[in-house]
Each structure stands twice: as C-alpha cells, then as structure tokens.
Amino acid sequence: MIQVAVLGYGTVGSGVVEVIEKNKAEINKKSGEELNVKYILDLRDFPGDPYEDKVVHDVNMILDDPEVKIICETMGGLKPAYDFTKKALSLGKSVCTSNKELVAAHGPELIRVAHENKCNYLFEASVGGGIPIIRPLNYSLTAEKIDAITGILNGTTNYILTKMDREGADFEAVLKEAQEKGYAERNPEADVEGYDACRKIAILSSLMCCKNVKYEEIYTEGITKITATDFVYARAMGRTIKLLAQSKEVDGKLFAMVAPFMISRDNPLYMVNDVFNAVCVHGNMLGDSMYYGKGAGKLPTASAVVSDVVDCARHIGKVIMCFWDDEDVKVSDVSEARRAFFVRVDVAKEKEAIDTFKSVRVIEADVEGEFAFVTDVMSEKEFNEKADAVGIISRIRMEA
Amino acid sequence: MIQVAVLGYGTVGSGVVEVIEKNKAEINKKSGEELNVKYILDLRDFPGDPYEDKVVHDVNMILDDPEVKIICETMGGLKPAYDFTKKALSLGKSVCTSNKELVAAHGPELIRVAHENKCNYLFEASVGGGIPIIRPLNYSLTAEKIDAITGILNGTTNYILTKMDREGADFEAVLKEAQEKGYAERNPEADVEGYDACRKIAILSSLMCCKNVKYEEIYTEGITKITATDFVYARAMGRTIKLLAQSKEVDGKLFAMVAPFMISRDNPLYMVNDVFNAVCVHGNMLGDSMYYGKGAGKLPTASAVVSDVVDCARHIGKVIMCFWDDEDVKVSDVSEARRAFFVRVDVAKEKEAIDTFKSVRVIEADVEGEFAFVTDVMSEKEFNEKADAVGIISRIRMEA
Numbered sequence: 001m002i003q004v005a006v007l008g009y010g011t012v013g014s015g016v017v018e019v020i021e022k023n024k025a026e027i028n029k030k031s032g033e034e035l036n037v038k039y040i041l042d043l044r045d046f047p048g049d050p051y052e053d054k055v056v057h058d059v060n061m062i063l064d065d066p067e068v069k070i071i072c073e074t075m076g077g078l079k080p081a082y083d084f085t086k087k088a089l090s091l092g093k094s095v096c097t098s099n100k101e102l103v104a105a106h107g108p109e110l111i112r113v114a115h116e117n118k119c120n121y122l123f124e125a126s127v128g129g130g131i132p133i134i135r136p137l138n139y140s141l142t143a144e145k146i147d148a149i150t151g152i153l154n155g156t157t158n159y160i161l162t163k164m165d166r167e168g169a170d171f172e173a174v175l176k177e178a179q180e181k182g183y184a185e186r187n188p189e190a191d192v193e194g195y196d197a198c199r200k201i202a203i204l205s206s207l208m209c210c211k212n213v214k215y216e217e218i219y220t221e222g223i224t225k226i227t228a229t230d231f232v233y234a235r236a237m238g239r240t241i242k243l244l245a246q247s248k249e250v251d252g253k254l255f256a257m258v259a260p261f262m263i264s265r266d267n268p269l270y271m272v273n274d275v276f277n278a279v280c281v282h283g284n285m286l287g288d289s290m291y292y293g294k295g296a297g298k299l300p301t302a303s304a305v306v307s308d309v310v311d312c313a314r315h316i317g318k319v320i321m322c323f324w325d326d327e328d329v330k331v332s333d334v335s336e337a338r339r340a341f342f343v344r345v346d347v348a349k350e351k352e353a354i355d356t357f358k359s360v361r362v363i364e365a366d367v368e369g370e371f372a373f374v375t376d377v378m379s380e381k382e383f384n385e386k387a388d389a390v391g392i393i394s395r396i397r398m399e400a
Numbered sequence: 401m402i403q404v405a406v407l408g409y410g411t412v413g414s415g416v417v418e419v420i421e422k423n424k425a426e427i428n429k430k431s432g433e434e435l436n437v438k439y440i441l442d443l444r445d446f447p448g449d450p451y452e453d454k455v456v457h458d459v460n461m462i463l464d465d466p467e468v469k470i471i472c473e474t475m476g477g478l479k480p481a482y483d484f485t486k487k488a489l490s491l492g493k494s495v496c497t498s499n500k501e502l503v504a505a506h507g508p509e510l511i512r513v514a515h516e517n518k519c520n521y522l523f524e525a526s527v528g529g530g531i532p533i534i535r536p537l538n539y540s541l542t543a544e545k546i547d548a549i550t551g552i553l554n555g556t557t558n559y560i561l562t563k564m565d566r567e568g569a570d571f572e573a574v575l576k577e578a579q580e581k582g583y584a585e586r587n588p589e590a591d592v593e594g595y596d597a598c599r600k601i602a603i604l605s606s607l608m609c610c611k612n613v614k615y616e617e618i619y620t621e622g623i624t625k626i627t628a629t630d631f632v633y634a635r636a637m638g639r640t641i642k643l644l645a646q647s648k649e650v651d652g653k654l655f656a657m658v659a660p661f662m663i664s665r666d667n668p669l670y671m672v673n674d675v676f677n678a679v680c681v682h683g684n685m686l687g688d689s690m691y692y693g694k695g696a697g698k699l700p701t702a703s704a705v706v707s708d709v710v711d712c713a714r715h716i717g718k719v720i721m722c723f724w725d726d727e728d729v730k731v732s733d734v735s736e737a738r739r740a741f742f743v744r745v746d747v748a749k750e751k752e753a754i755d756t757f758k759s760v761r762v763i764e765a766d767v768e769g770e771f772a773f774v775t776d777v778m779s780e781k782e783f784n785e786k787a788d789a790v791g792i793i794s795r796i797r798m799e800a
Contacts, residue, residue, distance in 0.1 A: 019685050023545050029610075029723065030542040124540070130686040132540030139539060140524070140532030142430040143706035145423050210429070268692060271671040285419050285703040286530040286693060292668060293689030303685040306543035314721065321714065323429065 001034045002313050003067040007084060008075035009042040009055065012098045012125070015302025016072050017051055020309075027306060031313035038068060059084050063091060070312045072305050073097040082106055089113045089121060094316075096308035098125035098301050104199040104215045107206060108326045120320045122308035127200040128153065130300025131293040132307070133279045137207045138322055144283030146208045148248040150399075153200040155275035155296040156184045156191035157223050157243045161260075162273040165240050170228045183275060193222035194243060194258040201245035204279065205256050208247060210323035213256060219334040221259040230396060233342065233372055236365035239264050241396060242272070253332040261399040262342050335381035340398040344372045349390055356386045374398060401434045402713050405462040407484060408475035409442040409455065412498045412525070415702025416472050417451055420709075427706060431713035438468060459484050463491060470712045472705050473497040482506055489513045489521060494716075496708035498525035498701050504599040504615045507606060508726045520720045522708035527600045528553065530700025531693040532707070533679045537607045538722055544683030546608045548648040550799075553600040555675035555696040556584045556591035557623050557643045561660075562673040565640050570628045583675060593622035594643060594658040601645035604679065605656050608647060610723035613656060619734040621659040630796060633742065633772055636765035639664050641796060642672070653732040661799040662742050735781035740798040744772045749790055756786045774798060 004020070006013045017037050020027060028034045039062045040054045049055075059080075062068055071088045073095050075081045081102050085095050090113055097103060102110075103123045114121040124134045128151070137146070152158050156178065163174045175192065178184035190196045202215035223243050234241050239262045247256040263270055268290045272278040277295025282288050294300040311320060342363070345353045350371040354360055360373035370393065375383065387395060404420070406413045417437055420427060428434045439462045440454045449455075459480075462468055471488045473495050475481045481502050485495050490513055497503060502510075503523045514521040524534045528551070537546070552558050556578065563574045575592065578584035590596045602615035623643050634641050639662045647656040663670055668690045672678040677695025682688050694700040711720060742763070745753045750771040754760055760773035770793065775783065787795060 019543050023543055023685065026545050027543055030721070032721070131689055132536045135540045136532045136536060139711065140535045140707055141703075142710040143419050143423055143427055143703045145426050268671065271668065283703065285423065285699040287700065289531055289691070289693030291689070291691060294687055299685040300687065303541075303543045303683065307540055310542040311539070321430070321432070 001036050002031065002069050002316070003038040003065070004035055004070045004072065004309060005039040005041065005062040005068050006037060006072045006074060007041045007059070007081070008073070009040050009044070009046065010074065011298045012301050012305065013040070013072065013074035015298040016074060016305050019299065019302045019306045027310060031310045033313060035309065035313060038065070063087055068093060069316055070309050071095045072309060073099055074305065075099065076101065078102055078105060085110055085121070086113055089119060090117055092117045092119045094119040094122070094312035096122045096305050096312060098305050100126040100196070100199045100203065104202045107203065108212050108324050111322055111324055112326065115319045118317050118319060120312050120315060122311060122320070123203070124308050125301050125304035127203050128277050128279055128291065128293070129155075129295040129297060130303045131277060131279065131291050131295060132304070133204070133291050134207065136291060137204070137281070141281065141283055141286070144285055146281055146283050148246070148282040149201070149204045149208055149279060150244055150246045150269065151201065151204065151279040152242055152269055152272045152277050153197040153245045153279070153295065154191055154194070154243060155277060156188065157197070158272065158277070159183050159275045160192070161223060161226070161241055161243065164226065164228060165231050165234070168228050168231065171224060171226055192224055194220040197243060197245040197258045201247055201256060201258060205247035205254070206324050209254065209329050211325050211327045211329045213247070213254070213329050213331060217331040219257040219259070223260050225394065226260055229367055230394070232367055233344070233363055233365045234262055236363055237262065240270060242269060244269070244399060253336070254329055255332050255334070255337045257334055257337070259397055261397045263399045267400060335384070336379055338377055338379050340377050341375045341383050342372070342396045342398055343375060343387065344370050344393040344395070345390060346393065347371050353390050356390050401436050402431065402469050402716070403438040403465070403467040404435055404470045404472065404709060405439040405441065405468045406437060406472045406474060407441045407459070407481070408473070409440050409444070409446065410474065411698045412701050412705065413440070413472065413474035415698040416474060416705050419699065419702045419706045427710060431710045433713060435709065435713060438465070463487055468493060469716055470709050471495045472709060473499055474705065475499065476501065478502055478505060485510055485521070486513060489519060490517055492517045492519045494519040494522070494712035496522045496705050496712060498705050500526040500596070500599045500603065504602045507603065508612050508724050511722055511724055512726065515719045518717050518719060520712050520715060522711060522720070523603070524708050525701050525704035527603050528677050528679055528691065528693070529555070529695040529697060530703045531677060531679065531691050531695060532704070533604070533691050534607065536691060537604070537681070541681065541683055541686070544685055546681055546683050548646070548682040549601070549604045549608055549679060550644055550646045550669065551601065551604065551679040552642055552669055552672045552677050553597040553645045553679070553695065554591055554594070554643060555677060556588065557597070558672065558677070559583050559675045560592070561623060561626070561641055561643065564626070564628060565631050565634070568628050568631065571624060571626055592624055594620040597643060597645040597658045601647055601656060601658060605647035605654070606724050609654065609729050611725050611727045611729045613647070613654070613729050613731060617731040619657040619659070623660050625794065626660055629767055630794070632767055633744070633763055633765045634662055636763055637662065640670060642669060644669070644799065653736070654729055655732050655734070655737045657734055657737070659797055661797050663799045667800055735784070736779055738777050738779050740777050741775045741783050742772070742796045742798055743775060743787065744770050744793040744795070745790060746793065747771050753790050756790050
C-alpha cells in the first residue's frame with residue numbers, strides 16, 4: 001500500500017480524495033499497488049466530513065512520516081506551497097501539483113531537487129485542467145521538434161468571449177453574469193488580464209524548449225477591451241475572437257505572448273467554446289495536433305493530479321524523465337513579432353489610414369461611423385508606429 | 401548506442417528512418433542514448449538510397465544480432481509480420497508497430513510474449529497515425545473510468561465526406577478524385593467499407609476495457625451508400641455526416657460499431673475535416689477529452705512509431721504497463737443499441753411512416769418527392785422492424 005497526503009482540502013484537494021475513492025479499482029490496478037490517503041493538511045477542521053479523521057494542521061506530521069511517499073499539493077499560491085514542496089521533495093517524497101503559479105515560478109528548481117532525491121515533481125494539472133498535455137509533450141511527442149504551441153488556456157475568458165460572440169453582449173455584462181454563475185472570480189483580474197494563461201504558456205514553452213521560459217518575460221494582454229463591436233467585425237470576416245496563449249520558435253528566436261486574436265473557422269481552436277480549453281502543438285513531422293477538454297473544475301483537475309499520483313506510484317525510487325533545465329531562454333521582444341492586424345479607425349480617418357498602412361483589406365460590417373481593415377503582415381513595432389501616427393480606435397491581432 | 405532495425409522500407413518504414421535522422425538531437429536526448437538504424441529489412445534493393453547498405457533480405461540477420469534491441473515493424477498485414485514480431489519479442493527485442501491489422505488480431509498475445517521476455521510491444525502508430533492516443537489512454541487517463549470512445553479514425557473516408565459536404569458532390573465522383581490524388585487506394589474497400597476504422601476501434605475498445613474486443617464482432621457499415629441528398633438533409637438540420645467508430649459501455653454492456661452518423665455542430669468531432677482524425681474519450685471524472693491531428697501519412701505515422709522507439713529505449717529490460725488481457729469481452733448485439741434515426745421515405749409513404757413511427761420530427765429540405773424525419777430513441781431492432789414495414793429509402797443514425 002502506498003500512502004498519500006493531500007495538502008489543501010479546497011476544491012481540487014477534495015476532488016483528489018473523491019477521485020481516489022470513486023475510481024479505486026481502476027487507479028489501484030494502474031498503480032500496481034493500493035493507494036491510501038493517510039493525511040489531509042488544512043488550516044480548517046471539517047466536522048462531519050467522511051475524511052475528517054485524516055485532517056491534520058501541521059505539515060510536519062506528513063513530512064516526518066516515512067510511510068508517505070506521494071504528496072498532492074493543491075493549496076495554490078507560492079507560500080507556503082514552495083517550502084512544503086521543496087521539503088517534501090528533499091525527503092524523497094514525490095509531489096503532484098495543480099499549482100501553476102508555483103510551477104511557473106520554481107519549476108526547474110523543484111524538478112532538480114526531486115531528481116536529486118530520486119523522486120518526482122509532476123504537474124499535469126497545472127495546465128489545461130484535466131486535459132492530458134504535459135504527459136503528451138514529455139512522453140508522446142518525443143520524436144518531434146516542437147516549434148509552436150498555441151492554446152486556449154483559460155476557461156473563464158473563453159466562456160466570456162463565447163457568450164459575447166453568441167449573444168452580441170458586451171464584456172462587462174457577460175463578466176457580471178459569469179461571476180454570478182461562479183465561472184469568474186469576484187476579483188477576475190488573474191483571468192481576464194491573461195495572467196493565468198501567461199503562467200500556463202510559460203510552463204508549456206519551457207517544456208517545448210527544455211529550458212526555462214520566465215513568465216515575467218511573456219507579453220500579456222487581457223480581454224477587457226474587447227467589445228461587442230469587435231465581434232460584429234469578427235463575424236463579418238467569418239472569424240471569432242479568442243484569448244490565445246502562444247509560444248513560437250521563429251528563426252531560432254522564441255516569441256511568446258498572451259493576447260486576444262481574430263481566428264478563422266479553419267483554425268482547430270475556433271470550435272473550442274465555453275469553459276473548454278485546448279492546446280494546439282506544432283511539430284516538424286506531425287504538423288498540428290490538438291488536445292481538448294475541460295480546462296478547469298474540481299473533478300477534471302483532480303483527475304489530472306491523480307494521474308500524476310499513479311505515475312509516481314509506478315516509479316517509487318525512480319526518476320520520470322522531464323526536460324526543463326534551469327537555464328533561462330531569452331524571450332524575444334514582442335515588438336519584433338510579425339503578423340497582420342485588424343484595425344478600427346474613425347471614418348474621418350479612412351484616407352489617412354490607407355495612406356499610412358498602404359495595402360489594406362477593407363472589412364465591411366454593419367457598424368456606423370467607422371472604417372475597419374486588415375493590414376499586411378508587419379512587425380508589432382512598425383504597426384504601433386503607424387497606428388500612433390493615424391490614431392486608431394482599437395486593434396486585434398490576426399491569426400490563421 | 402541502441403541498435404534499431406526497421407522491417408519494411410515502404411512509406412512508413414522509410415519515414416521512420418527519416419524521422420530518426422532528421423530529429424536525431426531531440427530523439428537521442430529523450431531516449432537518453434543514441435539510436436542507430438542498423439538494418440532495414442525489405443525484399444527489394446534500393447540502389448542509390450542513402451541507406452542502401454543497411455538493407456537486408458533475411459530477417460534472421462536481425463533476429464540473430466544481439467545488438468538489435470528495438471525493431472520497427474512497418475510491413476503491414478498479418479504474414480509474415482506476425483511471425484517476425486513474435487520471434488523478435490521472444491528474443492527480448494521490443495517491437496514498435498504501425499500495423500493495426502496485426503495489433504487488432506493478435507495484440508494481447510504479443511503483449512504477453514513481450515512482457516514474458518522483459519521487452520515491449522508498442523503500437524501508438526496503429527490508431528490515429530501521429531495523434532498521441534494509445535499513450536494518453538495508457539498513461540494519462542489513469543484516474544478515469546473510461547466509458548466511451550468515439551473517433552473519426554479513417555482519413556480517406558473523412559476526406560470524401562468533407563468533400564461531399566462542401567461541394568454537394570456524390571460519393572462515386574469524390575472517391576474517383578480522391579483516388580487520383582492518392583488519398584484513396586485503387587482498391588478502396590478497406591477504407592470506404594469501414595474495415596480500417598473497425599480494426600482501430602477494436603484496439604481502442606480493448607484498451608478501454610483492459611480486455612480483448614474482437615474486431616470481427618464489431619458491427620461495421622461503410623459510407624458507400626451516403627449520397628449528396630443525405631447531405632442536403634444534414635445541412636438542413638445544421639449537421640454533417642461522419643463515419644464514426646464508437647465503443648460505449650452502457651449498463652455494463654459493451655456496444656461497438658463503425659457507421660456513418662449525423663452529428664451536430666456542438667459535437668467536437670464536427671470540425672474534424674479532410675484527412676484529419678480525432679478521438680473523443682469520455683471518462684467519469686474528466687468528461688470528454690479529444691485528441692486531434694493527422695491520422696495518416698508518412699511522417700506523422702513514422703513520428704508515432706519513433707515515439708514508441710524512444711519509450712522502448714528508455715525501458716530496455718523493463719516492462720511498460722499495458723492492460724490488454726487475452727480474455728474476450730462480449731460485444732453486445734447491435735440490435736439492442738438505442739438511438740434516434742434519420743429516415744427518408746417516398747412522399748407517398750408519409751402517412752404510413754407517421755402511423756408506424758408515431759412521434760417523428762419532420763425535416764424540411766429542398767428535396768423533391770420525399771418525406772424525411774427523425775425518429776424517437778429506439779433500439780436498432782425496433783427501428784428495423786418499423787423500417788421494413790414501411791419500406792424506406794435510407795436511414796442514418798443520429799448522434800449528439
């Protein structure tokens with residue numbers, strides 16, 4: 001029997017306990033041994049909870065118990081999760097986490113500590129909730145040179161954008177509704193400003209490069225400025241607007257960003273709606289492959305944590321391969337990235353815009369008082385200079 | 401250095417050699433050791449080929465060489481692939497294959513022989529070409545009780561159906577064009593009659609059940625009877641027609657079939673077009689997840705074979721978990737499966753059809769002389785009795 005501890009009995013933590021109990025037969029079979037949750041760490045007590053007798057308040061009870069081989073860190077945040085994780089790993093206890101913040105901030109160090117102590121730090125649940133994406137990158141696409149990863153990595157913003165598209169509603173109204181339904185936090189900043197997606201693409205980019213991509217270096221733009229009018233244009237172009245998290249190697253340079261993009265119907269991410277997430281991976285042999293599913297939620301996320309527990313259980317005392325070195329990758333300045341832009345200007349500026357941007361594709365839509373167009377492919381720097389010269393209403397980046 | 405042999409220097413086999421050469425750096429890093437293709441088995445010679453000196457005609461040169469640890473079987477067919485594979489495995493040489501026919505026919509036996517000899521029989525490339533699906537099922541979704549798998553598993557038929565949908569063309573015309581373009585074989589039976597998809601869903605079903613699902617027991621219906629008129633109705637319903645390979649556990653019974661289905665826009669498989677494949681997996685915790693990409697082609701398929709080679713290289717002398725027992729699963733009679741049906745009858749039979757099927761949803765479309773409707777959910781048996789009584793033009797099964 002393998003003893004497991006769960007740190008944090010919130011949504012994901014209680015999901016982990018539930019999944020291990022409900023799918024006991026399948027999980028024990030795949031683990032090759034029986035798993036048992038011995039401790040649940042939380043500051044609170046849970047009187048009446050079926051697992052109340054497992055709840056402890058002192059992490060040292062877990063760290064000091066040599067029987068505990070695997071720890072699920074579902075606390076979130078950097079403190080005290082970082083200290084608990086590092087101590088556990090240095091004691092040879094594997095840690096499985098859903099904590100994207102911690103993985104993005106200290107991934108390579110914690111992986112190194114794990115490997116030095118013949119145990120593992122796994123984080124399938126940190127990106128894409130229940131969607132298998134870390135393991136496909138590490139174990140499946142091993143014959144590929146991966147040169148681009150593009151994902152819809154945040155369920156809240158995708159829910160909001162889907163609603164805006166379907167109902168012609170404005171951002172604020174949909175956000176309010178999403179908050180009422182519990183799809184968005186009371187303080188929605190981490191989601192709507194793209195910070196959550198930024199952590200996740202930093203993790204995926206690091207695995208793509210086998211080196212460290214610092215999330216602080218990833219240009220991040222949220223969806224708060226997207227309006228119902230933008231969707232009128234999107235529809236007129238047969239497109240929709242999605243918050244994409246993207247990482248691309250172009251001529252040996254790494255470009256990474258989070259921003260709203262106009263994407264076409266041919267893009268496999270076009271059909272990823274509501275709270276669903278998806279990750280599109282481009283490899284030099286396979287081309288595009290996509291991984292789609294529930295990117296958040298108690299049981300999907302818990303399922304991913306438990307799949308890591310199973311992997312750890314099968315590798316007690318052995319290191320599971322993961323290439324994510326400490327060495328930092330230089331993320332290229334976003335101003336060098338090249339693409340086309342969708343632009344809206346006041347109708348009075350039509351001539352000036354055409355003179356400045358030269359070759360433009362005019363977009364006809366049922367909007368009064370505006371002139372809208374798509375530019376040629378150019379660098380962000382060049383675009384910004386021209387846009388500043390003309391004075392535009394707004395712009396959204398174009399993607400295939 | 402780990403020595404590898406390739407059996408069969410056709411499309412996939414030559415792709416394997418190409419992938420190992422082109423992505424050497426990535427592959428050797430992930431393998432933890434350098435891989436080298438030592439032999440290529442083929443009946444033919446390849447004068448001028450950069451690897452012509454590796455070509456041998458006698459399999460025993462490979463089997464008798466103790467240096468060869470991993471064999472890629474890319475010959476296809478049952479004979480002599482079965483004998484070669486079994487001998488190799490019994491000598492402790494791992495085998496990685498793209499041969500769905502062999503895996504579907506002898507999978508559990510070959511896996512057992514491999515494990516008895518501390519080596520592995522891996523078959524990622526046998527389903528979905530380059531799409532990682534076998535590994536996600538075996539290694540990622542380990543915390544799930546999987547109860548349904550539905551896939552678009554054949555690129556040729558999906559190309560044909562996509563064309564028929566977009567162009568309003570008839571089956572025969574599109575097939576002819578697909579043959580001219582090389583997307584369909586001169587003898588297209590294995591694809592268009594669904595036999596290829598049947599082998600693949602048998603493999604996936606077996607992994608879902610951890611037991612053996614015999615492909616011979618899977619009801620299989622191809623796309624040869626689908627017409628341009630069917631697509632007129634599909635569009636009128638906001639649907640399209642896809643050849644689905646499906647395996648479902650309902651109340652402890654396993655239902656498996658390959659057949660054309662009318663699917664809705666909300667189905668994630670709706671957007672899987674052209675030669676792309678996708679597999680939708682339903683688990684009790686995660687819900688739906690989908691794996692999408694190129695289901696065929698030289699390099700994508702070869703990439704999947706080589707990912708198996710990497711896995712074998714990392715597990716020399718060790719067994720990689722795979723649950724697929726010899727024990728056969730009883731596949732339930734398709735006549736017991738319950739669903740709604742789309743039905744076309746001669747307009748003269750409108751009243752009779754309504755009297756027989758009772759509650760029907762009439763489908764209005766621009767088709768002369770016909771009456772078309774969707775039935776309530778009923779068993780295939782009940783449907784067939786009613787359809788025989790009325791005398792129908794055709795029927796297509798409905799799927800969410």
